[in-house]
């Protein structure tokens with residue numbers, strides 16, 4: 001398929017990027033950011049040269065971050081009370097995943113939270129924007145036999161868009177966080193396949209990863225572990241134990257007591273591509289420890305939307321092989337379509353390969369908090385009941401750490 005001319009590229013200069021913690025607007029690609037959270041999508045687009053005209057977010061801690069980081073950009077609250085959008089080129093919506101993610105309630109696309117995506121279509125039907133960018137969890141592809149995707153595609157096609165989506169792993173942007181998310185682009189002007197499929201770098205070679213630090217989820221351990229070499233597993237807004245919590249890091253070469261650690265919130269922010277301290281304004285309206293973790297876990301990795309923004313302004317070529325997706329069959333990991341037809345595309349989860357920031361270059365191992373006595377004991381007991389195969393050295397370090405922490409807390 002070919003829908004018109006490739007747009008001329010914009011030069012992204014260093015001076016047009018956000019170097020410090022605050023975004024100032026300038027440029028010609030205009031954006032309305034719905035369900036904006038802490039602005040991961042909009043910051044990435046800004047880094048690609050876009051100008052945010054409106055933000056919509058109803059949670060107070062997130063609003064506090066947006067108000068500080070996107071100073072002067074109008075900020076709306078509940079999307080259900082927004083009457084119309086400004087005239088912009090691109091509407092973005094990393095809509096709530098609560099009913100779609102495995103960790104969530106999985107009520108599906110009609111659930112109370114995820115169903116709010118219908119508000120995006122309501123707003124677009126009264127003022128259609130040339131482009132739409134959606135983001136959500138991988139589970140959306142398979143949930144209810146693909147019902148969520150069918151709903152999105154039907155709504156988007158009814159508005160006259162062509163579309164493409166691709167599952168990507170945040171590590172392609174250089175951050176050591178394994179995070180797979182579906183990026184969905186719809187457009188009336190540019191062929192979305194030329195935005196999402198113009199780049200393919202294939203997964204990074206294992207040999208380029210370091211073997212010194214491994215990330216895992218201390219909240220798991222029974223059926224899964226989230227094991228990641230030279231990376232942390234997906235930062236999440238919730239966990240199997242119900243609270244937003246950091247992953248843990250195994251540091252086998254550390255001194256006794258420094259082998260099972262957790263990242264600090266400022267490091268989590270960097271694992272999502274933000275400057276350290278990005279969510280600090282949230283602390284002014286919420287003293288709950290988990291609030292900043294939830295905000296960061298909910299966010300879109302900045303480099304992911306930066307890549308999309310760069311490609312929107314400078315679409316590439318896509319001439320790869322595509323296979324028709326039959327109605328009712330599984331949604332592939334990448335596809336494009338329009339007018340009732342869908343085509344699967346064989347591309348990797350790594351559009352580009354940005355220079356990798358190794359986990360041990362990002363985490364300050366001297367300052368990283370130790371995993372607590374309670375968390376260590378809970379994790380250890382789950383591993384003892386599990387049938388998973390654990391690395392022996394890892395289990396020994398966890399057991400030593402749990403014993404040490406129990407001793408230390410007994411002394412207090």
Ligand SMILES: C[S@@+](CC[C@H](N)C(=O)[O-])C[C@H]1O[C@@H](n2cnc3c(N)ncnc32)[C@H](O)[C@@H]1O
Pocket residue numbers: 035036037038039040041056057058059062077078079080093094095096097116295298299300301
């Ligand atoms: C998955 S998060 C989006 C994260 C965002 N893309 C980022 O990078 O930080 C979904 C957001 O939708 C917000 N939200 C949920 N219901 C809303 C509503 N009715 N009106 C406005 N925002 C809402 C939540 O507070 C949450 O911050």
